[in-house]
Amino acid sequence: MTRKDRTEGIYNRLEVLDESERQQYNRIQLKDVLKYAYRYSEEAKKRFDRAQFDVNKFKDINDIKHIPILKKKELIFLQSMGPRLGGLLTKDLGKMRRVFLSPGPIFDPEDSVQDYWGWSEGFYAAGFRAGDVVQNCFNYHLNPAGLMFEEPLRNLDCAVVPAGPGNTNTQLEIMQKLRITGYVGTASYLMHLGQKAETMGINLRKDLFMEVAFVTAEKLTEKMRNTLEKKFDIVLRQGYGTADVGCIGYECYHCNGLHLANRAYVEICHPDTGIPMKDGEVGEVVVTSFNKTYPLVRLATGDLSYIDRSPCPCGRTSPRLGGIIGRVDTTARIKGLFVYPHQIEQVVSRYEDIKRWQLEVTNPGGIDEVTLYIEASEFPQQEELLHTFREKIKIRPQLKILTPGTMPPQVKSIEDKRSWE
Template sequence: MSDFLDALETRPPEAREAALLAALPAHLAQAQRSAAFGALLAGVDAAAITSRAALAALPVLRKHELFERQKAGRAQDPFGGFATIGWNGLRAPSGARRVFQSPGPIYEPEGEAPDYWRIARAMHAAGFRAGELVHNSFSYHLTPAGSMMETGAHALGCTVFAGGTGNTELQLQAMQDLRPHAYAGTPSFLRILVEKAAELGMALPWLSKALLSGEAFPPSLRDWLAERGVQGYQCYATADAGLIAYETAAREGLVLDEAVILEIVRPGTGDPVPEGDVGEVVVTVLNPDYPLVRFGTGDLSAVLPGRCPSGRTNTRIKGWMGRADQTAKVRGMFVHPSQVAEVVKRHPEVQRARLVVAGEMANDTMTLHVEVPGAPEGLAERLAASVRDVTKLRADVVLAAPGSLPNDGKVIEDARSYK
């Protein structure tokens, strides 16, 4: 029984990087065939985008922008022009097997490719194997989570029980009758099922593994499940991008999926941060049906150094570390991370910045902390003027030594008292 789904997981990192960059021009050309990216990437020579530096020069598409484009063009195209597949009357050839609605609403297509969301890789790393029965407790209506897990399990050769959400006692009865080997769903619902089984005197000795997503999976819950015979592993996936990264038996971060080009950028910008710094997860997903380019997930994470002890050679990230959208309302005005980035851009000597909003509501104060070598004369005053110009609000400025600000990805820290 192989520890790896395929040879891609253990190829030399240099070979992987070369393959991803070689695929990038064709992916960009496919994206430009969609109406949305045709406009967003107008004038871009796809054939010239063959390096990470060239990719980083392209605009970041953030989720709120995707939603706004979908909303604006919904009468003509519910996907906002981002998909290259659809159905009769939307575009030809059709190619869409299913369509889903996530909160917003945002609509996502599912194409005809096997394991369209690429979840099989995460399931295999969690120990799922052909011939096993998977109890799938993700939703099968509106959102794609249920289909994401089911198609991944089918790609491995597993049988799936479509449990869906809720109905705890009915799902427990199905577990008693069907004896599943594995569970797919949220960690909190798995805990509810295990606790309810104990309360009812039901044993679940066949259930030994789980792939969990959709919410935080703390080590305390991981250990609690392990004490009850279930080894739980998490994966990081979204309705837009599919699988982004997954946990392995090494339990050291999450390994990237093989079809994803990852960047970690400074929140509010498209600028990649140094390796190890916390920033927003931005992904380019090699999916011709929904060819996202530099899609900003809105999630914070950081790249882990070194290789995974499991033997997989792809890049690892720390996992979910919070949200990148740190917009704060100060004295009736919205202040965005992009505005902090604009202030920093005007002063090249500044290496990093963090805007701290303090005080009590209706009595807000702003302090811009910046990392800068030395203490250049007049810099604090010039920065304060830039803050006023960009945000229309006043701020104090504190000059700090390089490396002294927290490495947590925060560009705006809301430290106000809400009592």
Template sequence: MSGYFDDLETRSADQRAAALARALPEQVARAAGLPGYGGRLDGIAASEITDMAALAGLPVLRKSDLGAVQGPGNPLGGLTTRPASGFAHIFQSPGPIYEPGGTEHDWWRMGRFLNACGIGRGDIVQNCFGYHLTPAGMIFESGARAVGAAVLPAGTGQTELQVTAARDVGTTAYAGTPDYLKVILDKADEMGVKLAITKAAVGGGALFPSLRQEYADRGIFCLQSYATADLGNIAYESDAMEGMIVDEGVIVEIVTPGTGNPVEPGQVGEVIVTSLNPDYPLIRFATGDLSAVMAGTSPCGRTNMRIKGWMGRADQTTKIKGMFVRPEQVAALVAKHAEITRARVIAGREGEMDVMTVRIEAQGGDADAYGASVAEVLKMKGTVEIVAPGSLPNDGKVIEDTREYG
């Protein structure tokens, strides 16, 4: 589909190992000197951390650790090598957790993925990721800038205007969640508008095979990436569409969930990422996501390690409609209404769209009031079903994902 983004993508194993041996000790030393690590890297000889085997001996950093060190006047928690005022942007994700953002060339490393999608000079990208507080919009805009594409900063919502803008400016590529492109295309069909979109770079949720095929049937080449607000791009698909290739600016390990212990090759485990970004040196950051290493290298010629893509969550935290729903949010929903004894969030699919059902154990109650609380606490709307106390399964789950990831 496209040429390589740079020579890093086709390095030999020896070249990649030598580069890691140089970069990793420097990054560990940076992190060890930051107050946000709270001494967890004290006593470690950074110069000896030169490969993944040595890296596996360092402690794991979790999302909750970020929140614990962040606070008023110290939004980045002493985990960055610049003060908050030294970054171009500060973002807020649910929690709240604050993340930095830079405008230096491809700071989020998303250009590599957009290049793999065939997006570059001459393209106009309709960026339907959010620009409000959370960083996804800027992450993909930065990538578009890196490959020389123009951007229509569309964000989400106002679908009719999205269609009109795509037609008027001649949008050729889409960036956003997998589902929302279908919403735009269906609205365009309804309006009798033909769009020129032939490429799609998606993330923030699973790209189901049936949806990818629907886009292909419409003449749209669609690939997905795996990225987070803290780390930027982690892995991405190429036109080979065999797993996801790990980005050149991170180190990925697969470990037994809840530990830092690497699993056997090919086994499913939690994705742990070490970022080589000198501004934000996250060492062994636990994503909470599940994946597995794929043997061999991609037929596309890119030589870095591959993973099987997103395979669920190591905990019950689940992404629905591109937003995370966490167990603590379900607990907060229950706490808002004295008559609710338990609640269970169920993630499902209707057609090609994510849907959320919230089953609430209560003696009667007002479904509309519960629905308003669901929207407030979970940050999205869902169908509320009131069930009798004691009828939800006694399996410890508060979030259930019934979607098939085939």
């Protein structure tokens, strides 16, 4: 059987707008959705008024920074505040096609419009093509993922097996008998399927017919991607989105980060102040989706990333998120500075002798003190490590060396033990 070309082409002309066209497109879409939200969403009206933000004076994309950000966990409280999900929706709940529930609990409304969650271009970029037979292993029950990831497959003229998660033996039987070409689910479940198949004597390349996979919802390491691509002989790409807004970004064939979708305006902001950061600087992903039904304006996702505007060989001109490198709630502000686990990892990973590490923050007498614990049998480069740490992270930790195996199995990378009484 000849394989399909999954490396080229674009789905939507908005993916290749030039910079000035994109700016103009975003400005028009933003102005439109902000005006609509102010008029029909009680929540948006309250928030804009509180900040004295005059939607009629919105001229430049950067004006959006005057609207206070909406933290994702605020949705839990807001949605319980009355009809139309506490005024977040611009029409009655009964006008929706579906309402899902995701952890929080947060309700996720879905309106009856084509490609509501916006994943079609992302699935095309990942390499799904008409005629694929795709096994969708995301949950179809209460959670939006199953149906959210089924719609783009229908739009691309693929057949879908709504398999959901679990029943590994049945999943493998379907994959063989229907000659499944595409997988949609988490990377870890695909790994599990592969391992199970191998123990049953199934040859993943000869007895299965997989060519493409789309994964999301958990961190994908390059090691995991390479392993899965080799094992199954597939192209595996990931997407990034939330259950509230749907697609935010997706990888193309060239794996250069996540191209931003054209259905939302994405900012990278300081997690405390909501002020937009410069390109390349790490901050919180803040999304304003151009969705008039559920106009979440400046929703702060809690995810950390940065913007990369260098050109991509795929021809898409959209800026990219340089991967999701952590969560805001795993960071700590120490002596006024945000310290991110990935920064520490960058410093510590230079030393092969360090097996594991943890940063502990305490504040005896109200002053922040930082201790870096490392597990190593021998570690002669203490001074060098501390020097690099101070240079890169701008704080001076105490170093404590532990015997390998003494740290509990699951420790937070940054343990904040400060008290504020």
